[in-house]
Amino acid sequence: MASPALADLGRRAKAASRLLANASTAAKNDALRAAADLLVDRSEDVLAANAVDVERAVDAGTSSAVVDRLRLNPSRVEGMASGLRQVASLPDPVGEVVDGWVRPNGLRIRRVRVPLGVVGIIYENRPNVTSDAAGLCIKSGNAAFLRGSSAAITSNQAVAAVVREGLAKAGLPEDGLVLVEDVSRESAVEFMRLRGLIDCLIPRGGQSLIQAILDNATVPYVIDGDGNCHVYVDADADLDMAVSIIVNAKTQRPSVCNAAESLLVHESVAAEFLPRAAAALDGVELVGDAASIGIVGGSRMQAATEDDFGREFLDLKLSVAVVPSLDAAVEHIARYGSGHTEAIVTRSLIAAQRFVREVDAAAVVVNASTRFTDGEEFGFGAEIGISTQKLHARGPMGLRELTTAKYVVEGEGHIRG
Amino acid sequence: MASPALADLGRRAKAASRLLANASTAAKNDALRAAADLLVDRSEDVLAANAVDVERAVDAGTSSAVVDRLRLNPSRVEGMASGLRQVASLPDPVGEVVDGWVRPNGLRIRRVRVPLGVVGIIYENRPNVTSDAAGLCIKSGNAAFLRGSSAAITSNQAVAAVVREGLAKAGLPEDGLVLVEDVSRESAVEFMRLRGLIDCLIPRGGQSLIQAILDNATVPYVIDGDGNCHVYVDADADLDMAVSIIVNAKTQRPSVCNAAESLLVHESVAAEFLPRAAAALDGVELVGDAASIGIVGGSRMQAATEDDFGREFLDLKLSVAVVPSLDAAVEHIARYGSGHTEAIVTRSLIAAQRFVREVDAAAVVVNASTRFTDGEEFGFGAEIGISTQKLHARGPMGLRELTTAKYVVEGEGHIRG
Numbered sequence: 001m002a003s004p005a006l007a008d009l010g011r012r013a014k015a016a017s018r019l020l021a022n023a024s025t026a027a028k029n030d031a032l033r034a035a036a037d038l039l040v041d042r043s044e045d046v047l048a049a050n051a052v053d054v055e056r057a058v059d060a061g062t063s064s065a066v067v068d069r070l071r072l073n074p075s076r077v078e079g080m081a082s083g084l085r086q087v088a089s090l091p092d093p094v095g096e097v098v099d100g101w102v103r104p105n106g107l108r109i110r111r112v113r114v115p116l117g118v119v120g121i122i123y124e125n126r127p128n129v130t131s132d133a134a135g136l137c138i139k140s141g142n143a144a145f146l147r148g149s150s151a152a153i154t155s156n157q158a159v160a161a162v163v164r165e166g167l168a169k170a171g172l173p174e175d176g177l178v179l180v181e182d183v184s185r186e187s188a189v190e191f192m193r194l195r196g197l198i199d200c201l202i203p204r205g206g207q208s209l210i211q212a213i214l215d216n217a218t219v220p221y222v223i224d225g226d227g228n229c230h231v232y233v234d235a236d237a238d239l240d241m242a243v244s245i246i247v248n249a250k251t252q253r254p255s256v257c258n259a260a261e262s263l264l265v266h267e268s269v270a271a272e273f274l275p276r277a278a279a280a281l282d283g284v285e286l287v288g289d290a291a292s293i294g295i296v297g298g299s300r301m302q303a304a305t306e307d308d309f310g311r312e313f314l315d316l317k318l319s320v321a322v323v324p325s326l327d328a329a330v331e332h333i334a335r336y337g338s339g340h341t342e343a344i345v346t347r348s349l350i351a352a353q354r355f356v357r358e359v360d361a362a363a364v365v366v367n368a369s370t371r372f373t374d375g376e377e378f379g380f381g382a383e384i385g386i387s388t389q390k391l392h393a394r395g396p397m398g399l400r401e402l403t404t405a406k407y408v409v410e411g412e413g414h415i416r417g
Numbered sequence: 418m419a420s421p422a423l424a425d426l427g428r429r430a431k432a433a434s435r436l437l438a439n440a441s442t443a444a445k446n447d448a449l450r451a452a453a454d455l456l457v458d459r460s461e462d463v464l465a466a467n468a469v470d471v472e473r474a475v476d477a478g479t480s481s482a483v484v485d486r487l488r489l490n491p492s493r494v495e496g497m498a499s500g501l502r503q504v505a506s507l508p509d510p511v512g513e514v515v516d517g518w519v520r521p522n523g524l525r526i527r528r529v530r531v532p533l534g535v536v537g538i539i540y541e542n543r544p545n546v547t548s549d550a551a552g553l554c555i556k557s558g559n560a561a562f563l564r565g566s567s568a569a570i571t572s573n574q575a576v577a578a579v580v581r582e583g584l585a586k587a588g589l590p591e592d593g594l595v596l597v598e599d600v601s602r603e604s605a606v607e608f609m610r611l612r613g614l615i616d617c618l619i620p621r622g623g624q625s626l627i628q629a630i631l632d633n634a635t636v637p638y639v640i641d642g643d644g645n646c647h648v649y650v651d652a653d654a655d656l657d658m659a660v661s662i663i664v665n666a667k668t669q670r671p672s673v674c675n676a677a678e679s680l681l682v683h684e685s686v687a688a689e690f691l692p693r694a695a696a697a698l699d700g701v702e703l704v705g706d707a708a709s710i711g712i713v714g715g716s717r718m719q720a721a722t723e724d725d726f727g728r729e730f731l732d733l734k735l736s737v738a739v740v741p742s743l744d745a746a747v748e749h750i751a752r753y754g755s756g757h758t759e760a761i762v763t764r765s766l767i768a769a770q771r772f773v774r775e776v777d778a779a780a781v782v783v784n785a786s787t788r789f790t791d792g793e794e795f796g797f798g799a800e801i802g803i804s805t806q807k808l809h810a811r812g813p814m815g816l817r818e819l820t821t822a823k824y825v826v827e828g829e830g831h832i833r834g
Contacts, residue, residue, distance in 0.1 A: 360534065413784055
């Protein structure tokens with residue numbers, strides 16, 4: 001059972017969501033722009049609150065990488081404000097008539113995009129998620145019900161207060177953003193079980209959070225999962241292009257989910273391609289199968305374990321395998337892939353068509369880097385995550401993925417015979 | 418942990434799903450038509466198998482209503498065959514390009530409809546669900562992984578054997594339908610936890626099944642929930658139409674989820690409307706609030722409890738309340754509704770617009786019976802259930818709701834800068 005206090009927060013978010021669902025686009029944009037202005041005006045307050053979190057983290061001996069994610073500075077606060085302004089400038093998905101038709105009996109049916117209601121988000125240290133997530137939820141007519149980490153609580157309180165004031169300035173309910181301030185481990189589990197109060201939960205965190213959701217959640221959720229992304233270099237690949245793509249996919253930002261983690265090479269081009277790729281991937285640790293090591297040499301490439309092929313390294317490390325055919329590449333991806341992004345480099349129409357059809361992933365990419373699977377790069381303006389599940393949303397989640405649909409049925413006294 | 422045997426069944430369904438995902442529409446239609454022909458040809462075998470289940474149920478003292486749901490006869494088998502033929506005649510959703518665009522950098526993106534993969538279905542006694550569900554799954558390119566009840570196991574085995582033979586005749590994998598034959602309670606829980614093998618679970622059953630899913634499932638699921646559907650008779654309603662709609666919504670088939678369970682009447686028309694409605698609803702038990710009883714009389718209407726307003730009677734019983742305003746009707750529905758179907762009867766454009774906008778349900782109906790929220794009535798040809806959740810599918814689920822989408826991204830060597 002949820003604590004009365006947590007359920008009460010949920011009821012406040014739910015009540016606000018009913019008002020936000022019918023708020024005008026103009027009012028929602030006003031709220032986001034007011035919050036952006038306030039963030040800049042109150043920058044010193046927000047930074048002072050953040051300094052409390054940072055000091056506590058440093059005193060606790062937290063690693064410098066984690067402290068860096070937690071730390072705000074004037075330019076990061078300005079970035080949060082421009083994020084809110086950018087979301088304000090995006091089209092509002094609410095009210096879109098998705099489709100509609102007339103039945104033979106004259107009944108008129110249309111499907112209209114509406115907000116989900118209350119979107120719950122569990123996230124880790126970055127305080128910018130508080131404003132980024134709230135902006136996307138509010139723009140799409142949802143109440144944001146946010147549960148950040150204990151490490152960032154003071155920062156999150158300061159940012160949330162600003163966004164709530166922005167909502168009030170636009171005449172919208174402050175509870176369009178409700179922040180959970182009890183950040184105990186128990187409250188995370190209670191949060192996942194607020195069925196009827198949270199319409200969609202989006203966890204942003206690692207494997208232990210995902211497992212906790214699978215084990216405990218009773219509210220609907222969308223999982224933003226791992227990306228064990230492959231680049232397959234086909235027999236008919238332009239090898240210069242293939243080198244450029246694997247280098248970009250692996251090294252441009254190795255810590256993110258759309259970075260490549262594994263390179264598959266058709267055996268007919270492996271002897272020519274792999275030495276060039278290994279040279280271009282200077283600084284990247286390579287682990288491979290026997291055929292790859294036979295080409296590249298044991299000093300450049302260690303033997304890959306079974307585990308290596310299934311792992312999202314999120315680092316300058318790449319697994320490599322030589323495959324005898326496109327079929328074998330597709331099989332390998334089916335076995336080890338995580339359903340995020342899979343790329344082929346080829347000049348063969350037939351190979352591209354087969355890869356696109358047979359590979360099961362949120363995004364299948366032909367002759368481009370895996371790094372393009374991203375809300376910004378897809379043109380959504382912003383994203384709240386990248387779904388690796390198949391239900392509701394698959395791939396980058398923008399404003400549209402924060403909505404559902406409602407059937408509107410109009411008759412003139414129609415009854416069923 | 419799932420038993421090895423159950424996980425093995427899941428792996429067989431998964432392997433078949435990869436072939437079915439790329440099967441042609443013609444092959445899938447051939448399979449369904451072959452299965453339909455075989456069902457009729459083997460009608461005697463199917464009925465003999467069913468007789469075993471029926472006899473066991475009768476011997477166990479099962480209620481006659483349950484035995485009736487379990488029992489097949491030649492006309493019901495013919496109905497199952499024509500169901501398969503009808504699904505064969507529907508358009509194939511797979512391959513539809515949902516949308517597509519070109520990015521400023523020239524990257525071409527399109528979103529293509531693809532099957533979910535393995536659709537798991539847990540269902541109760543009706544053996545026709547075995548062929549109905551399999552037909553919808555196969556047509557949409559999915560493998561059907563079915564777990565019926567122990568009471569219907571012999572019937573289900575006979576029907577499944579026929580559908581599997583139909584698949585084989587069309588050159589498709591027999592494991593496009595995998596039936597779980599271990600129908601112990603433990604196996605149901607194991608089934609819900611076959612993460613990675615079931616892409617979407619659709620439970621078809623009552624509250625205890627739904628609760629078991631919420632408590633145990635780790636696979637993605639879509640809930641086909643209760644329908645506590647309201648008809649609101651507005652101050653500006655055509656009262657003849659309102660009588661006709663509430664009688665149809667309540668009595669045309671009271672045992673189904675889109676039947677009305679509650680009647681709300683604006684106070685300005687209650688004195689005129691309620692006596693007429695009570696007379697027309699002859700044979701329907703009425704329970705109401707004090708205002709309704711004051712109009713209709715205590716001999717025709719008992720006092721409704723709080724519980725009555727939240728209950729899906731699925732019977733000739735109706736709760737009634739007089740409300741002072743449209744706002745109060747919307748509030749009542751927000752409090753007691755289950756998010757299925759909510760109807761207003763009105764001639765007022767303003768009232769209709771507000772009701773449509775402010776009521777949060779899968780279907781909002783103006784001047785028609787709630788009974789129209791149905792896959793057939795919406796024109797989907799068939800349905801696998803009616804979702805009362807907001808994620809993935811909301812409202813009647815047809816072939817389209819058994820698909821997901823895949824992004825296809827095409828470049829000419831694009832890398833991220």
